[in-house]
Amino acid sequence: xxxxxxxxxxxxxxxxxxxxxxxxxxxxxxxxxxxxxxxxxxxxxxxxxxxxxxxxxxxxxxxxxxxxxxxxxxxxxxxxxxxxxxxxxxxxxxxxxxxxxxxxxxxxxxxxxxxxxxxxxxxxxxxxxxxxxxxxxxxxxxxxxxxxxxxxxxxxxxxxxxxxxxxxxxxxxxxxxxxxxxxxxxxxxxxxxxxxxxxxxxxxxxx
Amino acid sequence: xxxxxxxxxxxxxxxxxxxxxxxxxxxxxxxxxxxxxxxxxxxxxxxxxxxxxxxxxxxxxxxxxxxxxxxxxxxxxxxxxxxxxxxxxxxxxxxxxxxxxxxxxxxxxxxxxxxxxxxxxxxxxxxxxxxxxxxxxxxxxxxxxxxxxxxxxxxxxxxxxxxxxxxxxxxxxxxxxxxxxxxxxxxxxxxxxxxxxxxxxxxxxxx
Numbered sequence: 001x002x003x004x005x006x007x008x009x010x011x012x013x014x015x016x017x018x019x020x021x022x023x024x025x026x027x028x029x030x031x032x033x034x035x036x037x038x039x040x041x042x043x044x045x046x047x048x049x050x051x052x053x054x055x056x057x058x059x060x061x062x063x064x065x066x067x068x069x070x071x072x073x074x075x076x077x078x079x080x081x082x083x084x085x086x087x088x089x090x091x092x093x094x095x096x097x098x099x100x101x102x103x104x105x106x107x108x109x110x111x112x113x114x115x116x117x118x119x120x121x122x123x124x125x126x127x128x129x130x131x132x133x134x135x136x137x138x139x140x141x142x143x144x145x146x147x148x149x150x151x152x153x154x155x156x157x158x159x160x161x162x163x164x165x166x167x168x169x170x171x172x173x174x175x176x177x178x179x180x181x182x183x184x185x186x187x188x189x190x191x192x193x194x195x196x197x198x199x200x201x202x203x204x205x206x207x
Numbered sequence: 208x209x210x211x212x213x214x215x216x217x218x219x220x221x222x223x224x225x226x227x228x229x230x231x232x233x234x235x236x237x238x239x240x241x242x243x244x245x246x247x248x249x250x251x252x253x254x255x256x257x258x259x260x261x262x263x264x265x266x267x268x269x270x271x272x273x274x275x276x277x278x279x280x281x282x283x284x285x286x287x288x289x290x291x292x293x294x295x296x297x298x299x300x301x302x303x304x305x306x307x308x309x310x311x312x313x314x315x316x317x318x319x320x321x322x323x324x325x326x327x328x329x330x331x332x333x334x335x336x337x338x339x340x341x342x343x344x345x346x347x348x349x350x351x352x353x354x355x356x357x358x359x360x361x362x363x364x365x366x367x368x369x370x371x372x373x374x375x376x377x378x379x380x381x382x383x384x385x386x387x388x389x390x391x392x393x394x395x396x397x398x399x400x401x402x403x404x405x406x407x408x409x410x411x412x413x414x
Binding site for chain 2: 012013014017018020021024025027030031033040045046047048049050052099119120137138148149150151152154155158159162167168169170171172173174175176177178179180181182183184185187188189190193196197198200201203204205
């Protein structure tokens with residue numbers, strides 16, 4: 001089985017690497033990093049990740065995981081990328097996204113009339129793309145699965161791993177990556193954090 | 208502030224990218240990917256991550272985050288790497304590790320007599336390196352902080368972010384990465400999973 005993860009400048013690294021760390025451990029599975037060109041892209045904080053195939057070279061992966069990041073704003077108007085997403089979706093077993101990756105699926109017309117989620121800060125944008133925004137961490141609509149912001153891709157990928165194989169295998173991968181989360185703070189949900197945390201998050205985003 | 212994350216062949220990607228996604232968002236902070244040479248390394252599942260500096264080029268980062276993976280077995284006998292770790296530790300504000308990265312800190316002699324943790328599957332190895340193995344997710348001993356397996360680096364980095372700045376900033380980063388974990392299964396802890404999950408995890412590790 002092949003899993004395609006698109007990479008592009010201003011990608012958010014964890015959006016991609018959370019699902020990668022889960023799905024690359026599935027038996028007989030190859031995760032392919034796909035980009036507009038071969039070679040490194042730079043994430044929104046400067047990390048270099050290597051694209052090993054071009055969009056033209058891989059059009060029929062069984063699974064698509066579209067990550068987010070500021071770079072998706074550009075991709076939402078990129079016909080090469082949107083055509084590729086539409087083509088992949090015609091034969092994929094699962095078409096999935098993390099964070100603002102769902103805005104690219106939406107721009108490609110895949111989310112019309114479907115419930116979907118994205119990063120909390122841009123949730124209303126999904127409605128502009130014809131989807132029904134939902135404040136859940138992982139939203140399944142048939143073979144389309146969207147996940148909320150950044151770290152939610154880990155939860156999504158474990159759900160997906162169980163669909164692709166079986167629950168025991170998904171649980172074994174959860175154990176391998178020791179995913180027994182113990183955040184030191186309870187501050188991961190926009191609807192329940194304090195005003196000063198929301199304000200600081202906005203300040204950090206403006207750097 | 209500069210944060211150094213060493214990269215090497217057979218690194219586990221999420222060990223590095225979890226902390227990266229948190230620490231790269233701190234104000235006035237640069238995360239530098241450090242390797243034996245400039246250019247891409249390949250993680251244990253084949254992902255290409257670019258090293259942007261060599262060990263010789265960055266010897267005084269304020270923070271060290273040493274990730275794990277099978278590649279650490281080789282690094283534990285690599286005098287260039289161990290000397291670098293010792294040198295960095297003399298001036299660092301924090302010397303930290305994720306997963307089997309703590310075995311490299313141990314091999315460098317940094318954990319002598321200290322409580323420390325690592326991936327559950329190799330916890331006893333810490334004792335051979337002079338440390339006191341602890342089954343906790345994040346273990347702080349002065350400026351040395353060790354985290355358990357793979358995904359635990361996210362929890363460690365949020366704790367570290369609060370030390371380096373303040374709790375509001377750490378909470379704001381948690382919100383930005385929407386770290387409100389909702390694993391679909393409760394299977395991330397070796398001491399509580401069922402025997403079939405442990406067996407499947409061992410099978411997957413042997414691929």
